[in-house]
Amino acid sequence: xxxxxxxxxxxxxxxxxxxxxxxxxxxxxxxxxxxxxxxxxxxxxxxxxxxxxxxxxxxxxxxxxxxxxxxxxxxxxxxxxxxxxxxxxxxxxxxxxxxxxxxxxxxx
Amino acid sequence: xxxxxxxxxxxxxxxxxxxxxxxxxxxxxxxxxxxxxxxxxxxxxxxxxxxxxxxxxxxxxxxxxxxxxxxxxxxxxxxxxxxxxxxxxxxxxxxxxxxxxxxxxxxxxxxxxxxxxxxxxxxxxxxxxxxxxxxxxxxxxxxxxxxxxxxxxxxxxxxxxxxxxxxxxxxxxxxxxxxxxxxxxxxxxxxxxxxxxxxxxxxxxxxxxxxxxxxxxxxxxxxxxxxxxxxxxxxxxxxxxxxxxxxxxxxxxxxxxxxxxxxxxxxxxxxxxxxxxxxxxxxxxxxxxxxxxxxxxxxxxxxxxxxxxxxxxxxxxxxxxxxxxxxxxxxxxxxxxxxxxxxxxxxxxxxxxxxxxxxxxxxxxxxxxxxxxxxxxxxxxxxxxxxxxxxxxxxxxxxxxxxxxxxxxxxxxxxxxxxxxxxxxxxxxxxxxxxxxxxxxxxxxxxxxxxxxxxxxxxxxxxxxxxxxxxxxxxxxxxxxxxxxxxxxxxxxxxxxxxxxxxxxxxxxxxxxxxxxxxxxxxxxxxxxxxxxxxxxxxxxxxxxxxxxxxxxxxxxxxxxxxxxxxxxxxxxxxxxxxxxxxxxxxxxxxxxxxxxxxxxxxxxxxxxxxxxxxxxxxxxxxxxxxxxxxxxxxxxxxxxxxxxxxxxxxxxxxxxxxxxxxxxxxxxxxxxxxxxxxxxxxxxxxxxxxxxxxxxxxxxxxxxxxxxxxxxxxxxxxxxxxxxxxxxxxxxxxxxxxxxxxxxxxxxxxxxxxxxxxxxxxxxxxxxxxxxxxxxxxxxxxxxxxxxxxxxxxxxxxxxxxxxxxxxxxxxxxxxxxxxxxxxxxxxxxxxxxxxxxxxxxxxxxxxxxxxxxxxxxxxxxxxxxxxxxxxxxxxxxxxxxxxxxx
Numbered sequence: 001x002x003x004x005x006x007x008x009x010x011x012x013x014x015x016x017x018x019x020x021x022x023x024x025x026x027x028x029x030x031x032x033x034x035x036x037x038x039x040x041x042x043x044x045x046x047x048x049x050x051x052x053x054x055x056x057x058x059x060x061x062x063x064x065x066x067x068x069x070x071x072x073x074x075x076x077x078x079x080x081x082x083x084x085x086x087x088x089x090x091x092x093x094x095x096x097x098x099x100x101x102x103x104x105x106x107x108x
Numbered sequence: 109x110x111x112x113x114x115x116x117x118x119x120x121x122x123x124x125x126x127x128x129x130x131x132x133x134x135x136x137x138x139x140x141x142x143x144x145x146x147x148x149x150x151x152x153x154x155x156x157x158x159x160x161x162x163x164x165x166x167x168x169x170x171x172x173x174x175x176x177x178x179x180x181x182x183x184x185x186x187x188x189x190x191x192x193x194x195x196x197x198x199x200x201x202x203x204x205x206x207x208x209x210x211x212x213x214x215x216x217x218x219x220x221x222x223x224x225x226x227x228x229x230x231x232x233x234x235x236x237x238x239x240x241x242x243x244x245x246x247x248x249x250x251x252x253x254x255x256x257x258x259x260x261x262x263x264x265x266x267x268x269x270x271x272x273x274x275x276x277x278x279x280x281x282x283x284x285x286x287x288x289x290x291x292x293x294x295x296x297x298x299x300x301x302x303x304x305x306x307x308x309x310x311x312x313x314x315x316x317x318x319x320x321x322x323x324x325x326x327x328x329x330x331x332x333x334x335x336x337x338x339x340x341x342x343x344x345x346x347x348x349x350x351x352x353x354x355x356x357x358x359x360x361x362x363x364x365x366x367x368x369x370x371x372x373x374x375x376x377x378x379x380x381x382x383x384x385x386x387x388x389x390x391x392x393x394x395x396x397x398x399x400x401x402x403x404x405x406x407x408x409x410x411x412x413x414x415x416x417x418x419x420x421x422x423x424x425x426x427x428x429x430x431x432x433x434x435x436x437x438x439x440x441x442x443x444x445x446x447x448x449x450x451x452x453x454x455x456x457x458x459x460x461x462x463x464x465x466x467x468x469x470x471x472x473x474x475x476x477x478x479x480x481x482x483x484x485x486x487x488x489x490x491x492x493x494x495x496x497x498x499x500x501x502x503x504x505x506x507x508x509x510x511x512x513x514x515x516x517x518x519x520x521x522x523x524x525x526x527x528x529x530x531x532x533x534x535x536x537x538x539x540x541x542x543x544x545x546x547x548x549x550x551x552x553x554x555x556x557x558x559x560x561x562x563x564x565x566x567x568x569x570x571x572x573x574x575x576x577x578x579x580x581x582x583x584x585x586x587x588x589x590x591x592x593x594x595x596x597x598x599x600x601x602x603x604x605x606x607x608x609x610x611x612x613x614x615x616x617x618x619x620x621x622x623x624x625x626x627x628x629x630x631x632x633x634x635x636x637x638x639x640x641x642x643x644x645x646x647x648x649x650x651x652x653x654x655x656x657x658x659x660x661x662x663x664x665x666x667x668x669x670x671x672x673x674x675x676x677x678x679x680x681x682x683x684x685x686x687x688x689x690x691x692x693x694x695x696x697x698x699x700x701x702x703x704x705x706x707x708x709x710x711x712x713x714x715x716x717x718x719x720x721x722x723x724x725x726x727x728x729x730x731x732x733x734x735x736x737x738x739x740x741x742x743x744x745x746x747x748x749x750x751x752x753x754x755x756x757x758x759x760x761x762x763x764x765x766x767x768x769x770x771x772x773x774x775x776x777x778x779x780x781x782x783x784x785x786x787x788x789x790x791x792x793x794x795x796x797x798x799x800x801x802x803x804x805x806x807x808x809x810x811x812x813x814x815x816x817x818x819x820x821x822x823x824x825x826x827x828x829x830x831x832x833x834x835x836x837x838x839x840x841x842x843x844x845x846x847x848x849x850x851x852x853x854x855x856x857x858x859x860x861x862x863x864x865x866x867x868x869x870x871x872x873x874x875x876x877x878x879x880x881x882x883x884x885x886x887x888x889x890x891x892x893x894x895x896x897x898x899x900x901x902x903x904x905x906x907x908x909x910x911x912x913x914x915x916x917x918x919x920x921x922x923x924x925x926x927x928x929x930x931x932x933x934x935x936x937x938x939x940x941x942x943x944x945x946x947x948x949x950x951x952x953x954x955x956x957x958x959x960x961x962x963x964x965x966x967x968x969x970x971x972x973x974x975x976x977x978x979x980x981x982x983x984x985x986x987x988x989x990x991x992x993x994x995x996x
Binding site for chain 1: 133
């Protein structure tokens with residue numbers, strides 16, 4: 001099973017968003033980041049579930065931040081990519097690029 | 109607290125951070141949509157998340173590596189939820205009547221709320237379809253001394269405001285117009301919106317084909333260009349983009365199509381095309397004639413107050429420079445949305461409030477039903493507790509049932525809302541369908557979420573009380589009581605009686621509101637418009653200037669038309685006017701009285717009415733003194749004029765104006781006053797009559813431009829039906845001029861009817877709510893009394909065995925029902941006295957504390973209560989003492 005099989009399009013987007021956000025990746029910012037780049041307004045539930053799944057698959061690890069007053073004293077759950085995520089993303093990119101090669105003229 | 113309970117459904121390890129995320133987002137949602145909607149959002153979002161997590165767990169399981177305490181308990185809890193749902197389905201299915209009544213009550217409540225919420229949302233809250241909806245302002249003339257606000261603007265004032273103001277990025281005047289289109293195909297009357305060059309920039313709209321207007325195109329001679337609206341372009345030109353650059357004929361003049369507007373373009377008045385508002389130099393200088401409407405878009409960062417202050421300063425300067433025309437009035441502004449919805453805001457808020465009351469009644473009703481059921485299940489619950497079920501477990505199960513019930517109700521309610529919105533769109537009066545978005549109101553995601561959140565909330569709120577009440581009792585006591593079979597639910601009965609009292613009170617409030625509106629409507633309809641609208645048919649005809657260049661030509665057309673229509677035996681009279689009452693058409697001019705010096709501070713003005721000589725007779729407007737016009741008042745005879753009573757009273761108090769001479773507008777032309785006519789409510793039944801001056805059509809009138817005499821409404825007093833008369837008019841016009849189109853043909857009664865349509869809609873909706881409320885209340889009363897009878901069967905048996913007569917038993921039951929109803933009515937009267945304050949602006953000729961109405965409504969509710977109580981009471985007095993005693 002290659003890494004490309006192991007992550008879906010949705011998980012792909014979420015992983016990229018986490019990478020882009022560096023150390024500020026939590027559910028709210030991930031959702032905003034995806035919206036900003038793709039215009040897709042994903043439901044909160046999908047984001048939470050995907051983050052959760054990616055963590056259990058070993059692509060992400062999470063830690064709790066400092067509680068803040070504006071969040072009613074509740075901490076943020078920050079996500080950071082594990083090496084497996086980088087490998088999977090590289091692998092899927094490589095696979096996609098290979099599939100694209102030679103199609104530029106037909107899909108231009 | 110309920111939110112915390114919802115959060116419990118989210119997995120424990122994520123719960124805290126998810127709750128934090130929601131609170132974080134709540135801040136911006138609250139800023140954007142206000143507190144109330146934010147709360148809805150929070151519940152909706154949490155509920156959706158909870159459902160997602162539960163589903164995920166149900167289908168995939170959450171394979172998080174560290175197994176914690178919560179997780180170890182999860183499968184157990186999930187299993188119990190599954191059990192509860194299955195058990196709930198069985199219980200609801202076993203009592204189909206109970207389920208149906210509860211679901212119906214909730215469906216009515218939630219359905220009506222979702223429908224009205226959708227309408228209110230689209231009218232009051234959703235942004236207007238413009239680029240910067242919040243920065244677009246209506247700028248208009250304020251006349252505080254005359255008690256008039258946001259009136260039309262004179263051209264000279266508009267150009268001064270536009271030049272002087274720095275707060276506005278763009279400011280544009282607009283003016284509705286109807287012209288005859290004679291391109292290829294049938295001639296047609298089309299709506300043309302005349303606008304200043306920056307109009308589309310104000311709205312932030314760019315044509316999809318072609319271009320916007322250019323600066324020079326506001327100048328007469330270069331103004332013959334048009335931008336079509338999307339629906340008109342599709343209908344008339346088959347959505348052909350190559351129309352851009354071609355010419356169309358409007359009133360015989362050639363206009364080049366330079367663009368097509370996007371399909372999303374929306375404007376409150378009908379518009380088939382927009383063309384530049386090109387005013388002659390003499391018209392640009394007009395300061396006394398007010399006929400333009402103005403919109404502007406603020407520069408980003410300029411506050412409403414800053415802009416308003418600047419406008420006031422500009423106005424003050426203009427008043428000093430032009431005291432004759434501008435003293436006592438000046439510019440004012442308000443957000444464009446206010447200009448559109450200002451008047452209906454109160455009505456919509458009232459409807460939203462009323463529909464909220466209906467929901468409250470529905471919830472109360474379901475609570476009484478649930479209480480009744482939990483009381484009936486006392487024994488089952490006691491047994492389950494005796495065999496080891498915890499109280500929490502039982503509460504969870506009962507809450508599951510009430511949640512299922514309310515969600516079922518919510519779904520049925522949404523179906524009902526979807527259906528009733530369809531009906532609402534059908535009965536929407538024309539004036540209201542101009543409101544942004546109301547015509548396209550539908551159930552969207554927001555409404556869906558709000559309805560589901562309300563359903564869930566209802567289920568929790570009105571399930572938790574009965575659940576607590578049912579499980580509170582001590583096991584031994586409950587079992588013991590049940591075996592003794594006495595009315596152990598006396599506490600529950602008290603709660604339920606209180607709920608019914610609340611229901612009666614709420615229904616009374618709604619009924620009073622509805623009845624006040626009905627009474628007002630009847631009073632409005634009793635107001636005489638000042639003429640006889642029966643058997644009167646009105647047809648709009650506007651003659652193109654090219655073929656009818658002067659007033660003699662137009663007059664000849666109308667004279668021929670009159671004689672043709674008059675030759676039909678069914679016709680009792682034919683006339684024409686340039687400003688039909690109730691049509692909204694109007695203009696106002698300065699009035700000079702011969703040998704009287706005008707005073708700058710209190711200008712004398714009158715509304716000119718160009719009419720044919722037979723107009724007053726055909727309309728049925730009485731002549732109070734002097735003589736009517738005749739055909740001898742024509743171009744070759746001395747100019748004459750008739751005033752209405754309001755003008756005579758206002759400007760010649762205690763004097764007889766007949767024989768004096770006046771002039772209207774400029775250029776001055778002296779006309780002799782020959783008669784005084786009765787007043788007409790030109791702007792609607794409830795408007796005050798304004799000073800009017802009738803001018804004979806044959807003598808013509810130049811002060812308002814030559815177009816006036818060409819745009820006339822022909823009136824026929826006839827015994828024929830509308831359809832037959834319309835066909836007759838069309839045939840007659842076609843015979844005289846085959847290229848001449850005809851505008852709307854309507855009966856005068858229908859025109860008056862339309863003018864009260866918004867009022868009628870309020871009344872229909874309010875009455876609908878009141879009827880629903882009364883039905884729900886009757887069901888509630890019935891439920892309580894039926895419960896009382898079933899609880900007291902044994903007691904009734906004993907009493908009857910001891911010799912109580914049926915009448916005594918009946919007396920006992922009716923005393924209880926009477927007390928509940930009486931208390932409810934008393935509470936309702938107090939509530940109505942408070943709440944009808946919001947109705948005051950919608951009432952006419954009736955006091956909001958009208959005693960007869962309160963009495964009638966109380967009586968009606970008592971009667972309904974009596975019927976609701978009669979059925980269970982009959983059952984009670986048929987109790988056979990032997991059976992009653994043996995059963996227990």
